[in-house]
Amino acid sequence: MSKSVEAPMAQGQVTRQRLLDAAAALIGEVGWNAVTTRMAAERAGVRSGVVHYHFASVDDLLVAASLGVAGALLRSVSDELAGHDDPGEAVDWLLAELGRYGPADPASLLMVEMYLAATRMPELREQLGDMVLEFRRVVAGWLRERGFPGDADAAAVLLAAVIDGLMLHRGLDPRLDLTAVGAPLRALFGKDDTEEA
Template structure:
C-alpha cells in the first residue's frame, strides 16, 4: 500500500482538528478550548494547529459552521419528501426528539450562537447558513400553498432552535407535541385569502 502523500497527511490532520474542535466546544464551551487542548486530543503537536489555522478562533469558527452546514443541509431533505406541509412539519420537529438539548450537537449549536454575539465574522457566517436553510424551507412551503412562505420559514427555523434550547430545561418538551400547534400557521394561501375576503365582506356590510 502506497504511503499517504504530504498533502493527504495534511488534509487528514486538518480534518482531525476540525472534528476535535467540535467535540471540545460541546464538552467544555467555546471559550475554554485552547491550542494545547486541541493538540492533545487530536494527537498532534501544538505547532500543527497554527500551521493549518491562523488562530484557535479561526479553527473553532470553521469547525462549528461546517458542522452546522452539514446538519442544516440534511434537515430539509426529510420533510421535502413529505406529501403535505403538516407531514413535513411533523417530520422536522419529530426529529428533534432525538436531541436532549444537552447532547453534543445541541451544545455545539448553543455555544456557537453564543460565541457569535461577540464575533462578527462568525455571526455573518451563521446568517448565511440560516438564509440558505430558510430559503429551502420557504420554497418547499410555497410549493404546498402555505401563506407567506418566507416569513413562515423564518418562524419555523427559530422554533427549531427554541425547542432545542428549552429541552435542556424541560426534557418533556417534545417536538412531536409542538408540530401540531405550529401546524396552525401552515394554512394554505388560498384559505388565508378566502378568510381575508370574508372579513372584508363583513366590514362592507
C-alpha cells in the same frame, strides 16, 4: 500532480479534519471560551504546533469547526424537508428528529455556544447568518412549491426560529414533549382556513 505530492496533501486534509472534529466535540463539552490549542491537538492526536499550521488561531479553528457542523445540520434538514410533499408530515418528521437530541447532546450544545459566540465575533455572525438565510430561502421555496397560501418567507423565518427555540427549551426542560407542539405547528404550515370563509 505526482503521487509524492498527493500523499502529504491527503495526510494534511486528514489532519485538518481531525482537528475540526476534535474542536467541534470540545465546544460542546467545555464551552467555546474554554477550548485551547493544546486541548484540540490532544483530542486530535497531533502536536500543538500542527494546529497553527492549519489555523491562524484557536478562534479560527472553532469558527471553521462550528460552521462545518451547522452547515451539515442545516443541509440535512433542508434535504429531508424536500423529500416531504406534505408540510404537515414534514412537521411531524422535524419534531421527531429534534426529539432525538437531548439537552446534553454535543451538536445541540455546540449550536448554543456558536450562537452566543456569534454575538461577539462579526465574522462568525456573518457566516452563520448567511447559512441561516440560505436555509430560510430553501424552506420558503419548498413551501411555495407545495402551494403554501401565506407569506412563505415569513413562515420560513418562524420555522427556523421554532427549531432554535425548541432546542433551547429542551436544554432547560429535558421532559419537554416536542410532539405536544405538533398541532399548532402543523396549523401554521397547513391550509389557511380563513381563505374558505
